Amino acid sequence: MSNRPIKVRFAPSPTGDLHVGNIRTALFDWAYARHTGGIFLFRIEDTDRSRVTDEYIAAAIDTLKWLGLNWDEGPEVGGAHGPYLQSQRLEIYAKWASRFIEQGDAYYCYCTPEELEARREEQKESGQAPGYDGKCRSVSDENRARYTAEGREPVIRMRMPEGSTTFHDVIRGECTFDHNFVPDFVLVRADGSPLYTLAVAVDDVLMEVTHILRGEDLLSSTPRQIRVYQAMGVAPADYPLFAHLPFVMGTDNAKLSKRNGETSIAWYREQGFLPEAICNYLALLGWSPGDDRENLTLSELSELFTIERVNANPARFDMKKLENINGDKIRALTLDQFYQWSLPFLQRAKVVATPITPEQELVVKRALPIIQERIIKLGEIPPMLAFLFTEKVDLDPESVAKYLDGESKRIIARAIDVLTPLPTWDHQSIDGALRTALIDELGLKPRLAFSAIRVAVTGSHISPPLFESMEILGRERTLARLAAV
């Protein structure tokens, strides 16, 4: 590891929206870099341009920013080792590939995909480990000429020597892979484009990455990466340190994927999860601070995070716990913060205008405190507050059937009587007047009496606190609604 500064990279291949697993990795990468005072590098692995699109790349950048995982080197911010899109580094990979050829570390392979497939089938049938058989390791000049004449375009393959590769994984300890199960792998496609196997290793070396924290699925590809380091002439002491993170799994016990749960971070954002809640929850998936603390801010996370405390076993994603944490984070917001987060949701739902009017802003700011402790996602705000911004409430049929009967007519009439002449229109006065008139004098059960009024005023038997709601709604509109039922 010599004495280079710590540099941790997050290098996704955006073949879609970033998902939960990606973000967990990004979070750990970021937290470790911040914890150690090192550098957080963000690189886009787009060597497979048939699957990675510009839109996905832009979305990935946006998502990381939204989460607050700011990077020191990478797209938009630049750095001394750019560019940070692999598709813009093609000459670099080509140069190294040809050097590997010259050194004899790699060789041209003329086998066609069909031939390889056929031989793999044979290997499987005869009980051998499937993998490249080394046919093209040595090709005679006349054969090479013949292949070329046949129009075969070769790939470049790395030669795996006899023996094994051993490396230390910070999370899993010593890992050894026998090269019998690490076949010669392709570095460059027939069309000349590089593969992940080449680009990832070259970039990690060139960009002076010291720590590679990534998904467990890459564990068995590590020997190949180390093989490239060797070919590049990197001293073993300068290899990056590996830490293979356990999976985040879906409820169906398979690696969390598009098929078995909500994986796209975009979805969580639309639902109204706060970035800090997502980060807090994800941090707890595979890591813990060691004490009983669970509610952590992003900066606390970066203070406490160490790789040593990362678990080796996979974690199941639990929406309920995420929601619980999100609710906690929402409750911890200041009114102003809560307002800033709420506004886009209210506007998108057309509950308020865009831009919001001063009158609406006033109402929203008065109403937010009474709903803050009763929502778990920002997306719940618009339906909860809609009754304040409409002239005519939508009465929920179920609520009407349950609470607006013959008895309720009497309750509401009485309410109108005492509310109309009320000297001051605030929730304490409303509360007092109604309680006296309905509970004390009419002898009604509070639950029953107030439910009738609640339905008439808010449209539903489930609502924010009634008297505060009436106060915010205003006397005129409250009385109108009572009179309307």
Place this chain on the structure above:
RNA sequence: GGCCCCGUCGUCUAGCGGCCUAGGACUCUGGCUUCUCAAGCCAGCUACGAGGGUUCGAAUCCCUUCGGGGCUACCA
């Protein structure tokens, strides 16, 4: 199939040989509070996959077994 990784309450985890009749959080159940819904508070249910060792003593170390997962591409 082969290679590799993993195995504590339903879920996330604490635990790194005695402090564990296994702690916390979420979920769930019951109760309190109460104008609904929440929030809050209190209580409760529930776990060391199994079998062998090592040891005075094992959730913690070793082996086997079972179970889950990953990789096995001219994807990453």
